[in-house]
Structures are given as structure tokens and as C-alpha cells.
Amino acid sequence: MTKLVFWHGWGMSPDVWTDFMKDLCEVLSGDTVYEAVPLPGYAGTGLPDGDSLSSWADALMEGMPEPIVLCGWSMGAVLALSAACRYPERIERLVLFGATPCFVERHGWQAGMSQESARHFRDGVRADPVATLRRFVALFNRQDKQARAIVRRLSGLDIPPSPVLDAGLDFLDRADFRSLVPHIRQKVLLVHGENDPLMPPDAALWLAENLPDATLEILPDVAHAPFLSDSRQCARFVGAFLGD
Numbered sequence: 001m002t003k004l005v006f007w008h009g010w011g012m013s014p015d016v017w018t019d020f021m022k023d024l025c026e027v028l029s030g031d032t033v034y035e036a037v038p039l040p041g042y043a044g045t046g047l048p049d050g051d052s053l054s055s056w057a058d059a060l061m062e063g064m065p066e067p068i069v070l071c072g073w074s075m076g077a078v079l080a081l082s083a084a085c086r087y088p089e090r091i092e093r094l095v096l097f098g099a100t101p102c103f104v105e106r107h108g109w110q111a112g113m114s115q116e117s118a119r120h121f122r123d124g125v126r127a128d129p130v131a132t133l134r135r136f137v138a139l140f141n142r143q144d145k146q147a148r149a150i151v152r153r154l155s156g157l158d159i160p161p162s163p164v165l166d167a168g169l170d171f172l173d174r175a176d177f178r179s180l181v182p183h184i185r186q187k188v189l190l191v192h193g194e195n196d197p198l199m200p201p202d203a204a205l206w207l208a209e210n211l212p213d214a215t216l217e218i219l220p221d222v223a224h225a226p227f228l229s230d231s232r233q234c235a236r237f238v239g240a241f242l243g244d
Contacts (some may be wrong), residue, residue: 002028002242005068006036007060007076009098010168011133013157014038016073020227020234027239039076041164053175057083064090069242071095074140074199074224075168078103078175084188085180094188095238098196098224100203101181103172111202118173125165133159143195144223146230153228181210188214189241191234193222215241
């Protein structure tokens, strides 16, 4: 039996995975188990104890003793990189969508969100979280062939409380897992949109070059949410990866 666990992105919900999991059911064996888990603070869960970056991955891995295939998107992918290092015996493989080891630009790293944009989002969340999330969704779907459909799909998701959004942005602002990447021994599938305006493809290329065992698939005419833009193709990628 294979168990796939899914971690969503900032400001989103476990429900983003629903359609993709249906397509995976058409590709993977019938004994595969699927579980979409809310990030800390979402869906009524609590934020992590402590201020360390590792506390986020620790909170998510609590209660998951069996080996899993971990699928992460955006912030969920960043957290998955951390978890893979901390729990190598419990995570068999990684499937990462729109991944990056470092969300915000800093010295020696230009493949991320600018510091100015990050501050703008923090200010926006504190002033008007609903409007800020709406702008965020429009931003990361820009130049996607399915942009309108994705925006409609995401517009009905529950919005987490403002302190949860703010805590997530603080995590992303501080997270820099580049030094961990060469120590991740699991097989990794990276799926990235060629037109991703939030996490440039250079971030995925860097991961592919620095992870010990990675496969990179870049989808044309796709932005930051490949599994929403081309769910069936992404399911085929995962099927081939798990069958390897």
C-alpha cells in the first residue's frame, strides 16, 4: 500500500487537491491511500509551538508514523523539503509543485519574491486579508492557460484567520533551506510551470541540480499551480515517478 499525503500552499486549503486526487485514482493502483492535510493554523488547527522553522514540519509530521509519499505545493513544498531532512525514515519520496528552497530574494539568491513584494503582502494581510488573497491568486495564475478556471476554483476556498496568514508569511520570509537540499536522499519529482511568476523556473532548476536524485518536469503555458492547470498530465507524471 502506498500512502500519499498532500500539503497545500499559503492562504489555500486542503480542498485544492480534490480534483487532482481524482485524476491520480485513474493512474495509481487501487490500494493507494490519499490524505490532504491542513497546514498549521488552517481548518481549525493550531499554529506550531515555538518560533523555529523546523516546528512547522514537526507539527505536520506528528501522528504520521508510517512511510509516506509527500506531495507539497508552494509553501507546502518548502515545508516538505524541511520534513524530508528531519524524517527520512518516514518520507519515502517527494512530489513538489511550484517548489523553491528559498521563497524570498536574499544575498546569492534571486529566484524568489522580492523583499519589497513580501513586505507589501504582509501589510496587505494585516489591512485587508480577503482583498490581498484575491490579488495573490490573480498574481500566481498570470500567464496560465487555465487562469480563469483556476481563479474560479480557488475563489470558493475558506480564508484562514489573518494571524495564520501573517505567521505563514513570516515563515516564508525566514525560510532558506538551500543548505539542506544536498542532504535530501529521497527520490524527488519536481513539477513546475514555465510561466510561474511567483517562483521562477530557475528555482526548480536549482533544486534539480542540487538534489541528489531529482526529476524535473516543466509544463509550458502553466504558472504556479501545475496540478490545477493540467491535472491529468501531472497525475501521469506522478504515476511514472512512483512506478520507477
